[in-house]
Amino acid sequence: MSTMENIFWHVIGYGVMPVIFLAGFFGVSVVSLWILSRSSDKEPVSSAH
Amino acid sequence: MKWILLYWHKLRSPSNAAVGAVLGLGFVGGIMFWGAFNTGMEATNSEAFCSGCHAPIVREIKETIHYSNRSGVRAICSDCHVPHAWTDKIVRKVQASKELIAFAMGTISTDEKFYARRKHLAVREWQRMEENDSQECRNCHNFEYMDFSEQGQRSVRQHSTALASGEKTCIDCHKGVAHELPDMSNVPGWH
Numbered sequence: 001m002s003t004m005e006n007i008f009w010h011v012i013g014y015g016v017m018p019v020i021f022l023a024g025f026f027g028v029s030v031v032s033l034w035i036l037s038r039s040s041d042k043e044p045v046s047s048a049h
Numbered sequence: 050m051k052w053i054l055l056y057w058h059k060l061r062s063p064s065n066a067a068v069g070a071v072l073g074l075g076f077v078g079g080i081m082f083w084g085a086f087n088t089g090m091e092a093t094n095s096e097a098f099c100s101g102c103h104a105p106i107v108r109e110i111k112e113t114i115h116y117s118n119r120s121g122v123r124a125i126c127s128d129c130h131v132p133h134a135w136t137d138k139i140v141r142k143v144q145a146s147k148e149l150i151a152f153a154m155g156t157i158s159t160d161e162k163f164y165a166r167r168k169h170l171a172v173r174e175w176q177r178m179e180e181n182d183s184q185e186c187r188n189c190h191n192f193e194y195m196d197f198s199e200q201g202q203r204s205v206r207q208h209s210t211a212l213a214s215g216e217k218t219c220i221d222c223h224k225g226v227a228h229e230l231p232d233m234s235n236v237p238g239w240h
Contacts, residue, residue, distance in 0.1 A: 001176060013140030020086065020139075028078030033059050035074060040066035041059075 090142060094127035102152055105163050106228050115227040129185045129227065130174065168231035175220055183219035190219070 001009075033041075064071050092098060100107045107126065110116045115124045132138050157163040157170075178185065192212060197205045211217035221238060224230060233239040 001173065009144040010140055013143040014136070016143050017136070017139060024079065024082040024086065028075060028082055029060065030056070032071070032074040032078055033056070036064055036066050036071070040070070041064055 090138070093142065093145075094125075094131055096125045099126040102148075102157055103163070105160050106167075109228045113227050124189070124227070128188070132181075132184065133188055171224075171228075171231050172236075175224060178220040179218060182215075186219040186223070 096107060103126070110126075115129075117123065132141055151157065155162070157166055192208070195208060197209060200208065207217070207222065211221075212219070224233075224236075224239075
């Protein structure tokens with residue numbers, strides 16, 4: 001593997017890590033919001049302050 | 050767009066649920082996500098997954114000491130070909146996305162194609178291991194604990210000099226320890 005290719009994959013690889021964490025946050029938040037909307041947070045969005 | 054705004058509004062609004070319930074959802078959800086992510090990644094480290102493309106080479110390992118030996122300790126593909134540290138593993142997995150293109154194009158889809166490309170694949174792997182000082186060998190084989198009295202004369206000579214000084218690394222000599230060697234013409238140190 002050339003040095004350029006090595007740098008390219010390391011930049012992409014390390015760049016993917018925060019994307020993984022953010023995707024995890026997004027996924028967990030969507031599921032959590034859905035669960036809350038089925039129980040505690042039942043009021044319509046328009047009534048929220 | 051509507052869904053994005055609704056999602057953003059929900060994130061910014063206080064919940065009617067107890068703080069413990071909200072934190073618990075995040076905590077449990079985080080564990081589940083992390084577990085699922087790493088389980089999925091480990092699935093791509095399994096021998097069955099590797100065999101999907103590299104079947105001929107996975108068959109070969111069954112004849113070597115890395116598959117069957119007196120102590121029953123064995124290595125699978127990922128033990129030697131995928132870095133163990135999490136960050137290095139992610140980089141390697143991302144790099145492997147390029148190999149999906151090769152899979153889609155059928156670059157090594159038959160035994161004939163695989164053997165024709167074998168040297169190219171082997172040279173890349175040897176180079177990778179030379180660059181990381183044979184890290185995947187050293188995950189199991191620790192120079193500090195080698196008992197030279199248990200080794201052959203040639204091994205002792207090489208390990209106590211070239212390996213000890215860092216002049217050479219494991220893969221410089223130990224090519225083909227788990228697979229048959231490709232055509233070794235023009236490979237430095239081999240003739």
